Amino acid sequence: MKNDLLRAVDSSPADWILLNLALSTMKMGGHRYGAFLDAATTAAKLAIYSTFVEQGNNIRKTGFLYHVEPKRVKAIVQEIQVALAEGQSLKVLNSKEPYYLIALPFLWQEHFPCAPGAARVRLQGLTPGERKTIEESLPSSAPKARILDQVEFAELMELLHQMSQEELPSSQRMPFSDALMLHIKFRLLHSGTVIQIDSPLVDIPLYALASESYSPKGEQERVFAMIDDVARFFSLLQAWVREDEGVLRGVEVFDVAPQDRKVALEELDAMLRAWADKYHQDGGLPMVLQFAAGRREHD
Amino acid sequence: MKNDLLRAVDSSPADWILLNLALSTMKMGGHRYGAFLDAATTAAKLAIYSTFVEQGNNIRKTGFLYHVEPKRVKAIVQEIQVALAEGQSLKVLNSKEPYYLIALPFLWQEHFPCAPGAARVRLQGLTPGERKTIEESLPSSAPKARILDQVEFAELMELLHQMSQEELPSSQRMPFSDALMLHIKFRLLHSGTVIQIDSPLVDIPLYALASESYSPKGEQERVFAMIDDVARFFSLLQAWVREDEGVLRGVEVFDVAPQDRKVALEELDAMLRAWADKYHQDGGLPMVLQFAAGRREHD
Numbered sequence: 001m002k003n004d005l006l007r008a009v010d011s012s013p014a015d016w017i018l019l020n021l022a023l024s025t026m027k028m029g030g031h032r033y034g035a036f037l038d039a040a041t042t043a044a045k046l047a048i049y050s051t052f053v054e055q056g057n058n059i060r061k062t063g064f065l066y067h068v069e070p071k072r073v074k075a076i077v078q079e080i081q082v083a084l085a086e087g088q089s090l091k092v093l094n095s096k097e098p099y100y101l102i103a104l105p106f107l108w109q110e111h112f113p114c115a116p117g118a119a120r121v122r123l124q125g126l127t128p129g130e131r132k133t134i135e136e137s138l139p140s141s142a143p144k145a146r147i148l149d150q151v152e153f154a155e156l157m158e159l160l161h162q163m164s165q166e167e168l169p170s171s172q173r174m175p176f177s178d179a180l181m182l183h184i185k186f187r188l189l190h191s192g193t194v195i196q197i198d199s200p201l202v203d204i205p206l207y208a209l210a211s212e213s214y215s216p217k218g219e220q221e222r223v224f225a226m227i228d229d230v231a232r233f234f235s236l237l238q239a240w241v242r243e244d245e246g247v248l249r250g251v252e253v254f255d256v257a258p259q260d261r262k263v264a265l266e267e268l269d270a271m272l273r274a275w276a277d278k279y280h281q282d283g284g285l286p287m288v289l290q291f292a293a294g295r296r297e298h299d
Numbered sequence: 300m301k302n303d304l305l306r307a308v309d310s311s312p313a314d315w316i317l318l319n320l321a322l323s324t325m326k327m328g329g330h331r332y333g334a335f336l337d338a339a340t341t342a343a344k345l346a347i348y349s350t351f352v353e354q355g356n357n358i359r360k361t362g363f364l365y366h367v368e369p370k371r372v373k374a375i376v377q378e379i380q381v382a383l384a385e386g387q388s389l390k391v392l393n394s395k396e397p398y399y400l401i402a403l404p405f406l407w408q409e410h411f412p413c414a415p416g417a418a419r420v421r422l423q424g425l426t427p428g429e430r431k432t433i434e435e436s437l438p439s440s441a442p443k444a445r446i447l448d449q450v451e452f453a454e455l456m457e458l459l460h461q462m463s464q465e466e467l468p469s470s471q472r473m474p475f476s477d478a479l480m481l482h483i484k485f486r487l488l489h490s491g492t493v494i495q496i497d498s499p500l501v502d503i504p505l506y507a508l509a510s511e512s513y514s515p516k517g518e519q520e521r522v523f524a525m526i527d528d529v530a531r532f533f534s535l536l537q538a539w540v541r542e543d544e545g546v547l548r549g550v551e552v553f554d555v556a557p558q559d560r561k562v563a564l565e566e567l568d569a570m571l572r573a574w575a576d577k578y579h580q581d582g583g584l585p586m587v588l589q590f591a592a593g594r595r596e597h598d
Contacts, residue, residue: 012391012392012526013526013527013529013530013531014320014323014324014328014338014392014526014530015338015341015342015391015392016530016533016534017316017320017526017529017530017533018320018338018339018341018342018392019342019345019346020530020533020534021313021316021317021320021342022339022342022343022345022346023349024313025313026343026346026347026365027346027349027350027364029313030364032365032366033343033347033365033366033367034366034367036339036343037339037340037343039313039314039317040317040335040336040339040340040343041336041339042314042317043314043317043318043320043321044321044325044332044335044336044339046318046321047318047321047322047325047326048325048332050322050326051326061485064481064482064484064485065326065329065482065485065486065489066325066331066332066482067331067333067478067479067482068332068333069478092314093311093313093314093317179366179368180366182363183363183364183365185363186360186363186364187364190364222539222540222542223540226533226536226537226539226540227311227313227316228312229532229536229548229550230312230316230529230532230533230536231312231313231315231319232312232596233528233529233589233591234315234316234319234525234529235315235319235596236591236592236593237525237528237529237591238319238525239593239594240521240525240591240593241521241522241525243521244594246560246561246564246593246594247591247592247593247594248564248567248568248590248592248593249528249590249591249592250568250571250588250589250590250591251528251531251587251588251589251590252571252572252574252575252587252588253575253586253587254575254576254578254579254583254586254587254588255579255581255582255583255584255586256578256579256580256583256584256586257578257580257583257584258583258584260578260580260583261545261586262545264574264578265545265547267574268547268574268588269547269549271570271574272549272551272567273551275551275563275566275567275570276551276552276553277553279553279555279556279559279563280553280554280555281555281556281559282554283554284554284555284556284557284559285554285555285556285557285560285594286554286594286595287552287553287554287555287560287592287593287594287595288550288551288552288553288592288593288594288595289549289550289551289553289567289590289591289592290532290549290550290590290591290592291547291548291549291550291588291589291590291591292532292535292536292539292546292548292549292588292589292590293535293546293547293548293586293587293589294535294538294539294543294545294547294586294587295538295545295546295584295585295586295587296585296586296587297531297534
């Protein structure tokens with residue numbers, strides 16, 4: 001479907017990178033739409049700032065090159081300079097994962113622990129047997145922590161939000177709202193960090209912590225590795241554009257018989273490991289080789 | 300300097316990709332600041348649209364996942380649907396290079412040709428000797444086309460702008476303005492497509508076409524190759540995230556003795572070419588191997 005979208009808009013490789021990044025950070029990673037747009041704007045401002053410095057602090061010329069009004073360039077330059085002086089106040093996607101996916105399991109276990117032998121469900125009006133039925137509906141990997149009702153869960157999300165805001169400069173703080181709470185709740189459920197229990201025994205939804213700590217797994221773990229790989233690959237190619245010494249970049253285009261594909265890729269993997277082992281020498285120049293092989297989409 | 304900027308803002312790999320993309324498309328490629336932000340917004344909207352479709356056209360749930368108001372989700376979905384139905388009306392970076400860098404040399408030669416033997420400078424009040432002096436200040440590679448004054452050059456840029464606008468849907472058309480003209484002029488001079496001649500013989504600046512057709516060279520050509528490579532690498536890793544068959548992704552981290560580095564990279568290059576040759580079979584599955592090796596920046 002992504003390919004259909006891109007074909008429909010007839011986009012360039014740069015657009016393809018932007019779309020992959022948008023899908024990885026928001027759809028898979030859980031960042032807000034606004035956070036992605038802010039981060040893209042920050043990247044654009046940093047590009048303007050770097051041109052401004054290279055053009056001998058010439059605001060007019062920088063403005064012409066980017067088609068931005070001089071007074072806007074001036075404001076952008078000042079914003080970056082303040083950020084550089086004070087550190088960390090630009091809007092970026094600075095954690096791999098939004099804070100609540102990482103911090104929630106700790107906070108939940110701290111605020112709603114469950115002593116050995118104690119019931120996880122504290123709801124009034126349930127028999128011990130009914131409590132047990134609800135507890136047993138949880139996956140065995142769920143940590144021993146209390147099961148919460150809607151109000152307790154909402155309070156926990158608000159606390160989580162307040163804690164995260166304390167680290168931000170005041171200009172970037174966001175008030176807690178019902179909409180933000182629903183966003184956090186859906187992301188926690190969507191990622192499998194929290195499970196909603198709709199038991200016929202109680203007429204309100206209950207919420208259980210489903211994992212000890214947030215550890216991306218399966219596809220999500222691969223998404224993070226992918227973003228790291230692409231960032232590193234991009235850096236290597238930047239060094240290649242600058243014609244730095246000791247950089248190699250290459251593409252091999254070929255067709256492979258279907259029955260040979262598996263063997264070919266296994267051989268490639270083993271060959272590259274052997275090559276790195278052969279040249280490895282402790283204390284030498286730090287090097288990295290980044291590679292990917294697969295189906296060729298366009299010629 | 301870019302590294303300093305990123306260190307100062309303590310960004311994530313996703314931010315690093317965004318910054319590299321901003322530098323490549325705007326600073327090196329000549330796209331406008333507004334065009335980059337529009338393209339990032341389009342990518343974000345496409346991500347929202349793809350979630351909307353996956354969530355069974357559920358606007359509320361999509362809104363919660365991205366923290367976007369339902370009515371805004373609805374507007375975004377409609378915008379994409381119209382674009383898909385009518386084709387090509389989303390704002391993307393859809394040419395590698397802004398149109399004026401590509402189209403200008405053709406238009407200039409068409410509108411201001413210079414017959415063999417005719418003078419390139421038509422300015423009144425110059426002696427044939429003075430004309431010759433100005434013509435001889437041009438690089439030998441400059442095509443045989445008339446040298447223009449400010450007014451003619453401005454008219455040519457306006458014509459170029461009008462032509463480019465005809466292809467756009469009316470909602471995306473931009474009026475021609477002095478600021479836009481200055482942006483185009485600076486980009487043409489900056490890229491070396493046009494040369495400004497400040498001759499002591501005339502009291503106004505003159506403009507000469509410096510290249511037959513826009514052909515990025517040196518660093519700029521490498522920038523385009525880089526964007527293509529990164530886009531393809533990103534696609535290969537997407538296939539790896541989906542666990543498609545026949546995809547290999549890897550990183551080798553090692554240290555190399557300074558005196559071995561050159562040999563090691565040459566060996567790698569030759570080895571990968573030999574590997575692709577060995578498995579190549581006409582008419583087989585189309586494959587691509589993308590690789591880059593160089594200095595390791597962070598551990």
